[in-house]
Amino acid sequence: MVSPPHEAMHRIFQHDPGLFSRVSRFLGVDIPTPVKATALPTDLTETNPVERRVDTLLRLETADRGPFLLAVEAQGKKHPDKPASWAYYTAYLWTKYRLPTALLVVCQDHATARWAQQPVSCGPPQLPTLTVQPLVAGPHNMPVITDPEEARADLVLASLAAITHAAEPDVGAILKALSTALRDAPEDIAKPLIEFTAQGLAKRPAKNLWRNLVAVDLSFYKSYLAEEVRKEVRDEVRDEVRDEVRDEVRKEVQDEALTQGEARRAAADVLAVLAERGLTVSEAVRERIGSCDDPEILSRWLRRAVTASTAEEVVAGA
Known part of the structure; x- marks a missing residue:
């Protein structure tokens, strides 16, 4: 049951809305006398359910500070409604679980990161009341991991580094370090990281590089991504280099031993990757690749x- 003091302490402001202006001076701020005041309904219950979902919510516990909640939001661009x-x-989670709540926003570009980490207050000027200032992870503060050994030490962090640097100039070196480090990882560890990285790169140019690295550095790995890459490489061989190598490859497969046929297909894969990357291939280089029948050399050239x-x-030094 609501007590009389409780009612009095807030209803008096309904009686004289200008009172807040006068009281504010004792609170260290100076709020001008309002020129208009409107009493609004005090019932904040939502009559129609509103679906609100945080991207990821974790309950984390530490040895020295106890449990807390971590809400993780992925933010692709600035949005005025997000704060x-x-x-x-954060307020709802704090109320529901009675646990300290932290908010982490993950971005892929500097402008969005700068916007997301700015404090936003819901109150009027000088009265912040509730201020939201999330932690922000993005290209401005995530590490640039280009050393395979460093990537191997924390594969998940390396994957996040690749995702947050998807549009950065260093992304190629980051992806190469990650793919190299994943070669030695067990399949149950490598598989989700390969897929997370692919999804995180989305439609950015770096995704094509990652797909090629998966097909080459992680050729042992069987996943929909790897199989998709290999299928696309075969398709591109037919589409882009069929006049130069298709008839020859088919003839080799029919007339030569199985190992020779594999070598020709490997040569076609090398040419397909070069074509996909838009590199100019001279007739001398094309002839050298096409005439090589050593699978080990072709594998090295493919990498x-x-x-x-x-x-x-590619062919320098064999």
Whole structure:
């Protein structure tokens, strides 16, 4: 039952809305006398259910500070309504679970990160009341992991680094370090990270590089992504280099031993990767790749083709 003091302490402001202006001076702020005051309904219950979902919610516990909640939001661009939603999430979670609540926003570009980490208050100027200032992870503060050993030490962090740097110039080196580090990882660890990274890169140009790295560096790995890449490589061989190598490959497969046929297909894969990356392939380089029948050399060339600056670099030094 609501007590009389409780009612008195707030109803007096209904009686004289200008009272708040006068009281504010004792609170260290100076709020001008309102020129208009409107009493609004005090029932904040939502008659129609409103679906509100945080992207990820975790209850974390620490040895020295006890449990807390972590809400994680992925933010692709600036959105003026988001701070209000974040305030709702944190306040609701705090009320429901009675646990300290932290908010982490993950971004992929500097502008969105700068926007997301700015404090936003729901109150009028000088009266912040409730301020939302999430932690922000993005290209401005996530590590640039280009050393395979460093990536191997924390594969999940390396994957997040790749995702948050998807549009950065260093993303190629980051992805190469990650794919190299994943070679030695057990399948149950590598599989979700391969897929997370692919999803995180979305339609950015870096996704094509990642798909090629998966097909080359992680050729042992069987997943829908790897199989999709290999299928696309075969399709591109038919579409882009069929006039140069298709008839020859078919003839080799029919007339030569199985190992020779595999070598020709490997040569076609090298040419397909170079074509996909838009590198110019001279007739001399094309002839050298097409005439090579050593699977080990072709495998090495295929790896080089993913990151080489020119086609000549691929076959340099055999």
